[in-house]
Amino acid sequence: MTATDTTTVITVVFNADFYYARSAADVAGLVRMIVEEPPGRVCTVYAWDRPCLSFREAGGPAYPTGRLRVSTSPATGWGAINYWDHGTPDGRVVDSFNPDGDEQAPVLPLDTDGADFPASAALPLDQVREAIAEYCRTGVRPTCVQWQPGKWT
Template identity: 45%
Template sequence: MTVVVTAIIDNDRYYARTEEERAVLIRRMVDEEHPGWASLVYVWDRPAGEGSGRLAWPAWQLRVSAEPGLGVGALNWVGPVPSDELGPWDTLNPTPIVGVAVEFDGSVPSYFPPSAVLPIDDVRRAVAEHFNTGRRPECVQWQPGYRF
């Protein structure tokens, strides 16, 4: 099966099918500033968002918010997890980083809880894992996310 990574970065859609293209997307999402925008990621058997209706998008999404200048970021997962518990899920840092804020949604604005903020290397590693598995990354811990 062919796997396609679809990333929405700064409200523009990008696709990756090769390791090189995936590495470029990770750098764009994690290492570049995106004021007011979280990146959204879909790993599927086809490009997400093509076509119409609910079959155009998978039933899962990884939200990637990074503050590269501060060396931190946070993730939000909506979709199936091994325990079958309902989400959404935010990353969990057992040793919270105090004094930094990571934006969840710049249009509101809203922020991840301090307990969700991770070192940027952990964010990068989790995004790479998601690109390879299409599932919620297991290299980081998770906590129940905010329900709107």
């Protein structure tokens, strides 16, 4: 599955706002939005064979088994990622891991309900961008970053 296939749809959800991309150019635009000008501090990214639907839409809600949750802070240059796919054999939830984590990394929200990522999950935004782009291309957990056990929210 790749973002250039017409059968793959990338859905990005910020709060209750849904953004969709089918072409490589549209995916690049969504990745840029998440990293450079996010409309919120946390979003969820899905790669699926159709658009995800909210509970407000006919036939919704509809989501795939896996997702990438992303928190970015363009002002500080940091971000963090949470990945989960309950359709995989181990179904593990993992957070990004920065073995060279900087004590100056900001607190990044894991969700909009007050849970935060551990400081060790903070990555420079270039790494976050690369991981989101990889997920959009493959639909599976990115291999370009390291991972640590995470928590479900």
